[in-house]
Amino acid sequence: MVRSILFVCHANICRSPIAEAIASKIARNRGLDLTIDSCGLSSLYAGEMPCNYSVRIAGEHGIDISSMRARQITYKDIDTFELIIAHDDKNRLELMEMGAKNVLKLGAFGYNGGDIPDPHLFPSYEGVDEVYAIIERCVTNLLEELTEK
Template identity: 45%
Template sequence: MAENEKRRILFICMGNICRSPTAEGIARAEFARAGLDIDVDSAGTEDYHVGEPPDERAIRAAAAHGYDIAGLRARQVTSADFERFELVFAMDRMNLLALQRFHRGIGAAPTLFLGDTELPDPYYGKARDFERTVELARKGVDALIRRLRSKARHAS
């Protein structure tokens, strides 16, 4: 990445209506609070919900914690995303495998957002599962902020 190039981070789940837009919304808000100028986006490995807003339960859970994701719209990941984004995070191993097959060694290699831990899909669950998604995404974003700051300190 060139020194003056803006950092870009992409969060990916299956349909881009629950986990990845939640992570995107939290990252946007928390990066801004932390004074980090980073472009954030999200996408899905599948095209089930392209153009749709996040699941209403995800919107409510995020809003209950002060994050507005209602204006986001689902899209499907493209091969160009691996070149556009510095970091590409999958929410679980199934989507990581799909991304690794799609990636083909060009650009950013996808990794799991929460390290060795998966962010479970709340779609078929209860409201508390969406709350848990917000909690885990917030912890992941906090860890990412620490990592980015540490990397910046070591680079200077």
Template identity: 40%
Template sequence: MSKIESILFVCLGNICRSPLAEGIARDLAQKRGLELKIDSAGTSGWHIDEPPCANSIAIARKYGIDISSLRGRKVSVYGDDVFDWIVAMDKQNYHDLLKMGFDESKVKFIGDFGLEGQEIPDPYYYKNLEGFEKIFAMLKTAIAEMYKQLS
């Protein structure tokens, strides 16, 4: 495997899962002394320039991570050569990335990193933090495993 220097996390709207993954990934990279370019985006354009949802901001803040300055963007703003890995939160986004023409060797499914194939569920409609706690824990597990594979 060639050296991985950049990771893009992708969900549907880029306001719940992928910004949370970006925040966790940056936090864990800093704590492990990894120098990585980390970003997030969505496959849809529904939330361009919007901040992460309030529950994503709140759960990240609970664990000492600030994602409030992030803004939604669509994955199409990036070319295929910008990131070494493009990590999809679920199978639908994985397939959408391939349909958009992203290099199959770069597109990864987050469920393959310590989650036994599980998708990160979309918590957009959750009314409380419980669902966000669950995805935070899943993301932290997956990203920690991802970083183990990079070392």
């Protein structure tokens, strides 16, 4: 069974912190021994907390992500994590260009293989709840699949 999962999106301020928090909560509740983390491909927001939309929607689901801080992926991450989960095709391709071989797309686990929409690009809070639901469904399915193996 996989023992470490890294969730990767563009900047690590919206989708990947939500995925990390959901996965960590599920792992804790199920007693799974997993190392779970998240990061972004860009350093644009490194050191900053997740975006307000993500903090708000996670809070509405009983998860506090306000203490998380964005960080950029490193080559050590690629070597260390057994499974790297990209949120969209662009992320997946960039990770593969960096040499990552263990990359899967989160949307393959409950979103028909689609790209997970980026709430940071939304003009308002409307629709962020749908993105949270997509991430939650996909992360739940991913962890179920991993624990069945």
